[in-house]
Amino acid sequence: MWDGMINGMLTGISTTMIPTNIGMVLIGCFRGSLIGMLPGLGPITAVALMIPVTYGLEPTTGMVLLSGVDYGAIFGGSTSSILINAPGEAATVATALDGYPLARQGYPGKALAIAAYASFSGGTISVIMLMFFAPMLANVATSFQSADYFALMILGLTAVSAFAGRGGVLKALLMVVLGLMLATVGTDQTSGVQRFTFGSLELLDGIEFLLLAMATFALTEALSIVLKRDESSDSLKPKMIGFKSLKVTKKEFKKIAPTIGRSSLLGFFVGVLPGAGATLGSFMAYGMERNLASPEDREKFGKGSLLGLAAPEAGNNAASSGSFVPLLCLGIPGSGTTAVMLGALIAYGIEPGPRMFIESPEVFWGVIMSMYLGNVFLLILNLPLIPYFARLLAIPRNLMVPMILFFSLMGVYLITFNDFDILMMVFFCLAAMALRLMNYPMAPLLLGFILGGLMEDNLRRALMIYDESISFMWERPLTLGINLATLFILFFPILRSFIASKRRNSVRFD
C-alpha cells in the first residue's frame, strides 16, 4: 500500500509541477480569493463561474484550477467577513463573529493575517491527512458493485439533507428529489426514450449541468443582492481600509497554535462526512474551542477573540479539503462545491469514483498535491496583497451585479452557443429565487441533479444482476452496511432531539 501511495504522490508531484498546472493553481487561488471576497458570492458560485474556462483544458489542469478556486474562495470569504461583516458564504459566518469585532477594534490587518495563517495550517494539515486516507478508502471502494454505488448515492443525498440543520431535513430531501426529477429530463440513455422534453429539440440532451449551476447559484445570488438592497459593498470606501500591522506576535502564535491544530483535525473529519462541508466544520471548531477555552478566554469570544477567529478559519479550510475525500474516492460529493466539481469531472469524460484512483491517477493525485501548493500560494500571495484585495470590496453593486449576470450568462452561452440556454437560465433562476424565498436550500437540488443519472443507471444494473428483486438492499452485506448508515444519518437528528427533550423533561421533574 505504501509503495502505491509513494508512487501516487510522485505522480501527483510530477503532474502538479508542470508549469501550466503551477500557473493554474496560482490563477485559481487568485481568482477564488477575488470572487470569494465579494459579498454574497461563495466557493460554489466561484467554481461554477470558472467551469466554462476549464472546458478547453486537460481534465487534471481543469480540476487543479477548480480546487484552487475553491479554497481561494473560502479564504476570500473571510476577508469580507472580517472587514465588513458580510460573509461571502455560510462557511465564513463563524469567522465574522470574532474577526469583525477585532477589525473594529483597529486590528483589521492582524485579523486578516491570523485568518491567513489559520487557513494555511488548516488546509495543509487536512491535505496531509487526505494523502493518507483517500487511497485507503479508494482501495476498499474498488470492490464496490452497482448495488453498493446505488446505496452510497442514497447515503450521500441523505447526508446532505441530514446536515441541513433544524427543521431543514425534509426541505433538503424535497430539493434532492426535485434535482433527481430534473435529471430525468431528456433522452433516457438506456432505452433511447424521450422524457419530459415536450417536443423541444433543445431538451433532447437534457438540462446542461453548468446551466443549472449558474442559474441556481450565480444568477440568484446576484438577484438577491438587488432584491435585498444589500449595499454592504457600497458602504466601504477604499480609504476606510487602513492597516496598522499584519504582524502577529510570538505570544499570540503560541496561543492560537493548539487551537489551529485541534480545529484542523476536527474540520477534516467533519469535511469527510458527505454533506457536512465547510460550514459545519467552521461552526463545530468554533463551538469546540469555546468550550475548551479558559473562563477568561471564553468571555472574549464574540468580542474579538484570537482563538474565536483562528478556530473557524482552520476548521473551514480543513473541512473544505476533507470534502474531497468522498468526491475523489467514492464519486460522492461532500459539499455543494464538490458537487459542482463532480459535474465538471463528468463533463471532462472522467467517471468519478474509486476507479478514478486506478484509471486517472494523474487527476486523483494531481488534485491532492496541487492543494498543498495552493495553500502555500494562498499564504504567499494573499498576505502582502490583503490591503489591495480588500479594495475590491469597494466596487459598487451597480457595476458588480450586471457584471456577475453577464459572466454567468456568457459562461453557458460561449459553450453551447444556443440562445435558448440564456432563456432557460432565466427560467431556472426565477424558479430557484422563488424556492430560496420560501427557505428551500439549493445545494441538495444540484447534488440530486448530478447524481440522478448515475443513480438510475446503477439501480437498473443492480436490479438486472439480482433478477429484478430489490433484495440486494439487505442481502449484500456491504450494501446493507451502507443502508444502515443512511438510516442512522436520517434518523439521528430525530433521535437527538428526542433524547434532548427527555433530558429537559427529567431536569424539570427533578
Added chain:
Amino acid sequence: MAREKVGALVMLLFSMAYGLLALKIPLSFLAQNEFFTSRTMPYALAVLGVLIALLILVFPTTDPEGKRSLREETHGMDWKTAILLVGGMIVYGLTMKWIGFIISSILFLLVGFYILGERRIKRMLLASIPWVVMLWFIMSSLLGVYIAPGELFYMLGGL
C-alpha cells in the same frame, strides 16, 4: 401561511404534475413487460415528492426562519429593479441571435448599470466595452472559437 408550507404546496402540485406527465412517457412493446422501464424512476420520484411535500405540510414548522410568511419575507424588497434586470436578461437572450454577441452584450451591460442607478457614462462605457471586446478576442482569436455575427448583419449584406 408559513413560507415553507407555501413551498411544500407548490412542490406537491409540481410532483403531481410530474407524475401525471410520467404516465405519458412512451414505452415500446418489449419495454412494457420489463420490470424497470423509463417510467420507473419518474414514478418513484413523483411518489417521493408528494410524500415529502405532504410531510412538510402536515408537520409543524420548526425552523424559525421558515415560519415567517412570504409577505413578511418579501416586504421591502426591491422588486422593480429585479424585474427590470430579469427583463433585461430575457431581451438579451432574444436579441443575441439578431444583433450579435458584441452589440447585445455591451447593450445588456449598459442597461444593467443604468437600471441599478449608474449614470456616469464614461464609467459605464469603461466597465462594459473593454470586457466584452476582451472576451470576444479571447474566444475568437486565442481559442479559435467562431462567434457568428448577428442575423441582422447578414441581412444588411455583411459577410
